[in-house]
Amino acid sequence: MLEMLGTSLVSALTPPQIIYMIIGVLFGVVMGFIPGIGGVFVLVMLLPFVFNLSTEAAIALLISAHAVVATGGSISAILFGVPGSPVNAATVFDGYPMSQKGQAGRAIGVALGSSTLGGIIGAIVLLMLIPVVRPIVMSFGPAEMLFLALTGVSMISVLSGSNPIKGAIAGMFGILISLVGEDWVTGAMRYTFNSLYLWDGLKMLPVLLGLFAVSEMVHLCITGGAIAKGRVKIEDSPITGLLDVVKNWWLVVKCAVIGAVIGIIPGLGGDIANFIAYGYAGQSSGNKNNMGTGVVQGVLGPESANNAKEGGALVPTLAFGIPGSAGMAVLLGALTIIGLIPGRDLLGPQLSSVILIIAMLVISNIFGAALILPFVKYLARITTVNVTILAPIVLIITMIGAFNASRSFGDIVTLLIFGFIGYEMKKLGYSRPALILGFILGVIIERNMWLSYNLYGIEMMKRPVVLILTMLLLLIFFGPVIKSKMAHKKGVI
Amino acid sequence: MGKEKNIFAIVLLLILIIMVLLAFGFNKFAAFMPLVIGIPAVILAAVNIFVEFKHDKEAEQKGLEKTSSKFSWWVAHGDELLIWFWVLGLVILVGMIGVLWGGGTFLFLFLLFKSKQKLHISLLITIIFMLAIYTFLFNVLSLKLYPGILL
Numbered sequence: 295m296l297e298m299l300g301t302s303l304v305s306a307l308t309p310p311q312i313i314y315m316i317i318g319v320l321f322g323v324v325m326g327f328i329p330g331i332g333g334v335f336v337l338v339m340l341l342p343f344v345f346n347l348s349t350e351a352a353i354a355l356l357i358s359a360h361a362v363v364a365t366g367g368s369i370s371a372i373l374f375g376v377p378g379s380p381v382n383a384a385t386v387f388d389g390y391p392m393s394q395k396g397q398a399g400r401a402i403g404v405a406l407g408s409s410t411l412g413g414i415i416g417a418i419v420l421l422m423l424i425p426v427v428r429p430i431v432m433s434f435g436p437a438e439m440l441f442l443a444l445t446g447v448s449m450i451s452v453l454s455g456s457n458p459i460k461g462a463i464a465g466m467f468g469i470l471i472s473l474v475g476e477d478w479v480t481g482a483m484r485y486t487f488n489s490l491y492l493w494d495g496l497k498m499l500p501v502l503l504g505l506f507a508v509s510e511m512v513h514l515c516i517t518g519g520a521i522a523k524g525r526v527k528i529e530d531s532p533i534t535g536l537l538d539v540v541k542n543w544w545l546v547v548k549c550a551v552i553g554a555v556i557g558i559i560p561g562l563g564g565d566i567a568n569f570i571a572y573g574y575a576g577q578s579s580g581n582k583n584n585m586g587t588g589v590v591q592g593v594l595g596p597e598s599a600n601n602a603k604e605g606g607a608l609v610p611t612l613a614f615g616i617p618g619s620a621g622m623a624v625l626l627g628a629l630t631i632i633g634l635i636p637g638r639d640l641l642g643p644q645l646s647s648v649i650l651i652i653a654m655l656v657i658s659n660i661f662g663a664a665l666i667l668p669f670v671k672y673l674a675r676i677t678t679v680n681v682t683i684l685a686p687i688v689l690i691i692t693m694i695g696a697f698n699a700s701r702s703f704g705d706i707v708t709l710l711i712f713g714f715i716g717y718e719m720k721k722l723g724y725s726r727p728a729l730i731l732g733f734i735l736g737v738i739i740e741r742n743m744w745l746s747y748n749l750y751g752i753e754m755m756k757r758p759v760v761l762i763l764t765m766l767l768l769l770i771f772f773g774p775v776i777k778s779k780m781a782h783k784k785g786v787i
Numbered sequence: 788m789g790k791e792k793n794i795f796a797i798v799l800l801l802i803l804i805i806m807v808l809l810a811f812g813f814n815k816f817a818a819f820m821p822l823v824i825g826i827p828a829v830i831l832a833a834v835n836i837f838v839e840f841k842h843d844k845e846a847e848q849k850g851l852e853k854t855s856s857k858f859s860w861w862v863a864h865g866d867e868l869l870i871w872f873w874v875l876g877l878v879i880l881v882g883m884i885g886v887l888w889g890g891g892t893f894l895f896l897f898l899l900f901k902s903k904q905k906l907h908i909s910l911l912i913t914i915i916f917m918l919a920i921y922t923f924l925f926n927v928l929s930l931k932l933y934p935g936i937l938l
Contacts, residue, residue: 328924339928459831459834459835459838460835462828462831463799463828463831463832463835466803466824466825466827466828466831467799467802467803467828469820469824470803470806470821470824470825470828473820473821477813477816477817479816479817480814480816480817482813482814482817484809484810484813484817484821485806485809508874512867512870512871512874515870515873515901516866516867516870680902682897682898682901682902682903683898683902683904683912685897686877686893686894686897686898686902687894687916689874689877690877690886690890690893690894690916690920693877693881693886693890694886694890694920694924694930694932697886697931697932697933698930698931701931701933703882703933706878706881706882706933707878710874710875710878713874714871718795721791722791722792722795722796736820736824739820740820743820744816
């Protein structure tokens with residue numbers, strides 16, 4: 295396999311492939327930067343061009359573009375508090391406060407370094423799992439997904455900041471609004487008030503952009519000045535950020551593994567990978583109480599996870615033809631167009647193409663970061679521009695992004711309503727991240743709860759992965775209590 | 788802030804109560820999740836209001852927060868209200884004449900009156916922005932831009 299990897303690397307680095315990779319990376323980064331344009335859109339846009347390309351060139355174009363979308367999205371998340379797509383939502387929590395402190399360059403450096411490392415680790419995970427992937431993917435049924443989603447809910451405590459009651463209310467409210475629309479089990483309409491727009495439920499994009507982008511822009515217009523507050527020294531060099539990644543390399547690796555593992559599970563959706571990694575980064579770095587104030591770990595955790603998840607998501611896509619997300623479904627279609635049939639063929643006679651995909655993942659992640667690095671200095675300067683010029687432009691682009699969620703005016707109204715809710719929540723100390731996490735997980739929990747109940751009944755608790763996840767959940771909930779009791783006991787003795 | 792905090796908490800509680808009450812009208816499978824999440828959420832929201840009121844009362848006793856007059860409310864929230872009117876204006880403009888023209892009009896007016904830029908600078912930024920949106924997002928990327936109900 296190593297020999298094949300070498301051959302694929304050589305094949306990936308031939309001039310035509312490099313040109314297609316450059317085009318793909320440029321396209322992916324720019325598209326990722328624009329709010330509302332995710333990986334799916336990028337792949338759909340490139341799809342018509344792959345018909346006339348060789349297999350290698352098509353892989354170079356598609357994989358490189360898809361791999362760096364999250365990297366592009368992290369820049370708008372850090373500079374303006376506007377996540378490029380849901381996978382960048384958790385980057386806003388600490389990346390944007392870093393920009394406000396004048397550390398935009400450092401934050402982008404952290405994002406680029408951890409994204410690159412995460413992407414490479416994701417590719418390595420894919421490479422290592424190919425021979426053993428079948429039992430791993432097959433061991434994840436609805437019951438396992440339910441408990442993994444419940445583990446995700448436990449991260450609300452990390453995202454709640456200093457007010458756990460308000461955090462819990464926000465998380466529960468998020469779960470409740472995720473239930474708007476047609477019930478998956480019975481087909482009954484819930485909270486739709488006879489509105490056709492609400493039949494399909496509230497769309498993720500307008501809710502997310504409203505909560506973070508609109509509320510942030512309104513807040514900035516009121517406070518005035520620039521994004522970088524006060525007379526802060528603008529740290530526009532990304533070098534400090536890259537050094538932060540080196541210093542925290544073990545945390546980056548662990549978060550990347552979290553991202554890759556979540557990416558592997560079809561149907562769970564990579565959107566939660568960055569939240570779980572964020573929560574983990576906060577807990578394991580001992581910086582839990584400072585999360586949300588502009589902590590380096592709050593950027594490198596989610597950024598490494600969201601790039602690593604692409605490698606993980608490719609595992610079921612390539613091995614079984616089971617796309618874990620909409621993006622992977624489009625990629626699957628594209629691979630079929632260029633003659634790659636996922637499954638036995640791809641892992642047998644066409645294995646060299648899989649290795650080329652892995653090589654492309656690695657190279658495009660490095661190349662994406664290298665492409666942005668020279669511009670970080672100028673990007674960081676945007677935070678010093680008067681916000682009354684930036685805000686209306688960002689608001690209109692956000693509106694265009696939100697509208698493309700379902701191409702209905704309802705998207706714009708949703709954006710406005712959640713913009714107002716997000717603004718009030720920010721001002722009054724309610725956790726917006728907790729709400730969005732609840733919103734993402736609500737539907738996943740409900741669907742998998744009914745599925746696993748119908749399939750296994752109470753027997754689901756006896757499944758090995760469920761048992762492990764239950765123990766993990768108990769540890770998350772009672773761990774801090776036991777830890778403090780033990781510390782107290784030690785203090786008494 | 789204290790009063791505003793309480794109003795928001797009460798509105799949130801009312802929304803949660805309405806969601807729970809509506810859930811009682813769903814069939815048992817559809818109602819399960821809204822009730823399992825909604826009832827504890829209502830209890831927590833009520834506890835939160837109690838905590839907020841208690842905190843406010845303690846602060847008032849210590850003389851930290853005074854009841855704000857109508858005048859001071861306008862001083863504190865006038866800017867906020869104005870910005871929200873701008874945002875609402877943007878939504879109405881977009882709804883009427885679409886993202887391209889509505890967004891362009893909003894940008895021009897915002898730059899001219901709120902940002903206090905000179906007329907030619909406001910116009911220049913608006914034209915460049917509209918051209919960029921039209922060329923890049925509409926033509927190159929074929930992104931759908933909301934056309935508005937009047938155009």
